[in-house]
Every structure is written in C-alpha cells, then in structure tokens.
Amino acid sequence: MENLSRRKALSLGVALGLVGVANPVHAWASTGSGTGAAAGTGPEWIWDDAADPLMASMLDKGHVPAINTAWASWVNNNDPLPSGLPADFAAYLRQVNRLPSWADPAKLARAADFNRRKDTYLFMLYGLGSGIMSTVIPREAKSVYWSAGGADMQDRAAKTFTFGYDLSELGAFGPTGQFVVTANKTRVVHAAVRHLLPQSPHWRAVADETIPISAADILVTFHSLGTYVYRKLLDWKVPFPAADQEAFLHSWQVAIHLLGVPYEHIPRTWAEAEKQSARVLTPILTPSTEGIALAEELLGLTAQIDLGVTRGFLNEFVRYVLSDEVGDWLGLKRDYASAALVRTAWPAFILFREGLSPVMPGTFYMFDQFVRALAMLFLNKGSSGSTTPITIPTGNRAG
Numbered sequence: 512m513e514n515l516s517r518r519k520a521l522s523l524g525v526a527l528g529l530v531g532v533a534n535p536v537h538a539w540a541s542t543g544s545g546t547g548a549a550a551g552t553g554p555e556w557i558w559d560d561a562a563d564p565l566m567a568s569m570l571d572k573g574h575v576p577a578i579n580t581a582w583a584s585w586v587n588n589n590d591p592l593p594s595g596l597p598a599d600f601a602a603y604l605r606q607v608n609r610l611p612s613w614a615d616p617a618k619l620a621r622a623a624d625f626n627r628r629k630d631t632y633l634f635m636l637y638g639l640g641s642g643i644m645s646t647v648i649p650r651e652a653k654s655v656y657w658s659a660g661g662a663d664m665q666d667r668a669a670k671t672f673t674f675g676y677d678l679s680e681l682g683a684f685g686p687t688g689q690f691v692v693t694a695n696k697t698r699v700v701h702a703a704v705r706h707l708l709p710q711s712p713h714w715r716a717v718a719d720e721t722i723p724i725s726a727a728d729i730l731v732t733f734h735s736l737g738t739y740v741y742r743k744l745l746d747w748k749v750p751f752p753a754a755d756q757e758a759f760l761h762s763w764q765v766a767i768h769l770l771g772v773p774y775e776h777i778p779r780t781w782a783e784a785e786k787q788s789a790r791v792l793t794p795i796l797t798p799s800t801e802g803i804a805l806a807e808e809l810l811g812l813t814a815q816i817d818l819g820v821t822r823g824f825l826n827e828f829v830r831y832v833l834s835d836e837v838g839d840w841l842g843l844k845r846d847y848a849s850a851a852l853v854r855t856a857w858p859a860f861i862l863f864r865e866g867l868s869p870v871m872p873g874t875f876y877m878f879d880q881f882v883r884a885l886a887m888l889f890l891n892k893g894s895s896g897s898t899t900p901i902t903i904p905t906g907n908r909a910g
C-alpha cells in the first residue's frame with residue numbers, strides 16, 4: 512500500500528516538477544535543515560509562541576477592529592507604528608518588525624530585481640500554479656474555506672496576491688518597500704486564525720489537526736510557491752543564473768522567517784528545499800470538497816474580467832502547469848484545442864520574450880493580454896487602484 516502511494520506521489524511529483532523520493536511517513540525526519548525530528552518536536556509541533564497568545568488575547572478583548580482601523584495607514588517598512596494600537600500589540604510589533612540579522616540586503620535587492628524582470632512568469636505560476644495547487648493541499652484548503660475570508664475568494668485572492676506583489680517590488684525589503692509590514696500583518700492574521708478556526712464546528716468536522724497553520728504547514732505552502740516556481744522556471748528554460756537562484760531562495764527564506772518559521776527549519780539550499788518538498792508536499796496533494804469549491808470559485812472569478820481567453824483555455828493552462836491528474840481531481844473540463852495551443856504556443860512565447868528565438872508567435876499578444884488581465888484581476892486594480900489591505904478576521908465562515 513505504501514509502495515503504491517509512493518509510486519503515485521513520485522509520478523505526480525515528476526508531473527509537477529517536484530521530484531525526489533517521497534516518504535510521507537518520515538516526512539520531517541531528515542530535512543537536512545530540520546532538527547527535532549522526534550515526535551513532538553518537529554515543525555509540525557511548532558506554531559507561534561510570540562504571536563498566538565497575543566492574538567488570542569486581542570480577539571478575546573475585542574481589540575481587533577480597532578487594530579484593523581489603526582494599521583490601515585501602516586504600509587511602508589519605515590512607517591512609524593500607527594497610534595491607536597493596544598500597548599502590548601505595539602510592543603510585539605516593535606520587536607518583530609525588522610529583518611533578521613542574517614538577511615543579506617544585496618541578495619534581497621537582487622531578488623526583487625529578478626522578480627520584476629520575470630514578473631510575467633511569476634504571475635502565471637503563482638496565480639494559476641501555486642494558487643490552484645493550494646486547493647489540493649487539504650489542510651490549507653479546509654482552513655481557507657472555513658475561515659472568514661473563504662466566503663469572498665476574490666478579496667482573499669487579492670490579499671494573498673498582495674504578499675507576492677509586495678515581495679516582488681523593487682526595494683521590497685528596504686525602508687520604502689512594504690514587504691516587512693505585509694509579512695508581519697500576515698503573521699498576526701495566521702495567529703488569529705489559530706485561535707478562531709478551532710472554534711468553527713465546520714472546520715473541526717473536517718480537520719485532521721486541532722490547531723491550524725503549524726510551521727510545517729507554512730513550509731508546505733512555501734514549497735507550493737517558491738520551490739514550485741523555482742523548478743518550473745528551470746523546466747521552462749527561462750534564463751535563471753545561479754546568483755538569481757540564490758537571491759530568489761534568500762528572499763523566500765526571509766519571508767517565511769518573517770511569518771514565524773524558526774531559522775533552523777528553513778531549507779538552506781534549493782536542493783534541500785526540493786528534497787523537503789518531495790517529502791512533505793507531493794505526497795499530501797489530494798482533492799477535498801472544500802478545495803474543489805475553492806478552485807471553482809477562483810477560476811470562476813475570471814468570468815468577471817475579459818482575459819482574452821476562454822474558460823477552456825484557462826482550464827488547460829492550469830492542467831499544463833499542474834498536471835492532468837490535478838486537473839481531473841478538480842473536474843476541470845477538457846478543451847483539447849486549447850490544450851494543444853498551450854503546449855506549443857507557451858514555450859514559443861517564452862523563447863521569444865527571452866530573446867532566445869527571433870520568431871514572434873502569432874499568439875504573442877493573446878498571451879500578453881492574458882498575463883496582464885490576470886495580474887489586474889488578482890491585484891484588484893481594476894476597481895480600487897491599489898492593493899487590497901490585509902485585515903485580521905474576527906470570526907469564521909458561517910457555513
């Protein structure tokens with residue numbers, strides 16, 4: 512039985528570019544970076560000692576609406592902390608709202624520049640690859656679905672995209688960037704969710720854990736974002752020099768540390784990250800009622816905006832980046848003409864954009880419009896003109 516699921520995980524891993532030997536039984540035992548493999552001490556047993564008790568108390572005392580109002584204007588990394596925050600909450604932020612000592616500003620600047628240069632592929636891969644992959648990560652799908660934000664997926668998708676967008680801005684980690692603030696806001700949102708979701712009878716009925724969003728879960732999500740995108744860029748033969756690869760990893764190391772994952776559990780190299788991903792991400796991918804509903808909502812959002820492509824094309828692009836197996840799990844209807852188009856025209860689009868082929872594919876403008884429209888959709892710029900602010904929830908999805 513175990514061999515069968517290992518084989519299944521391996522073939523899915525190959526399809527997703529998340530290759531390696533997967534063994535879910537000892538998932539965290541030899542991550543290379545991880546210590547504390549013994550039961551009870553690995554990252555699946557770590558939540559957030561600094562933020563969790565604080566947010567439980569903020570929620571219980573009814574301070575969250577005031578925090579949400581007060582921090583709306585707190586955006587740039589060098590903005591002073593806003594007034595109107597409870598004293599213990601402000602004291603916490605003062606402690607954590609900075610880069611770790613091991614952060615390397617030169618690498619972070621390079622990563623931001625890389626993210627900007629490659630934003631076309633990053634939009635597609637984060638938005639349609641990682642975004643839809645999150646719906647087949649059962650713990651993530653169930654907690655996102657049953658948290659307050661699950662009821663409005665466009666808003667949630669836009670907020671999550673804010674994280675990637677702020678991470679990708681030039682100077683994201685510098686004084687006038689916004690990433691350190693966005694990451695800290697996200698960290699306390701997660702802490703609030705750890706207090707709220709266990710109170711949801713709906714979540715409790717489907718969850719296989721008592722407290723959501725452990726450090727291990729965050730690492731799993733990191734692999735569905737950073738590690739997945741890293742592998743896809745290489746597979747797609749997008750020029751990706753070693754220094755850019757290192758910088759891209761470093762920006763993710765800092766990002767997940769700002770989300771509260773202890774340094775010793777963060778992969779040190781891409782090789783280590785890919786190994787860990789093969790152990791902890793690939794074998795757990797599976798559909799769930801919540802995930803199927805979320806994927807449908809996310810892909811249905813595109814009906815509201817003209818992406819220049821049909822829903823069939825979108826389904827096939829998702830299948831292209833995530834495999835037919837995942838596409839079948841999610842019930843994505845086939846459109847074989849679009850499937851053939853994506854598989855031939857997307858590689859040609861990359862070659863031309865990267866100056867590796869002088870031939871501009873006839874479909875160039877179609878892909879170009881598709882990418883731009885997706886970016887607009889996720890950034891919510893169509894209506895508001897700015898990215899969606901992150902707010903701390905005060906309850907769960909009603910049902």
Ligand code: HEM
Nearest residue numbers: 650651654655658659660670671674697728729732733904
């Ligand atoms: C909220 C990013 C890991 C579940 C958020 C938000 C961001 C974010 C930016 C705030 C926007 C919003 O309110 O929707 C990330 C990143 C992760 C990560 C970058 C890892 C690298 C996880 C994991 C889970 C999770 C592992 C669950 C297993 C949630 C939930 C919310 C949330 C339930 C709250 C949504 C609400 O407002 O109801 N996350 N997240 N996240 N995240 Fe995460």
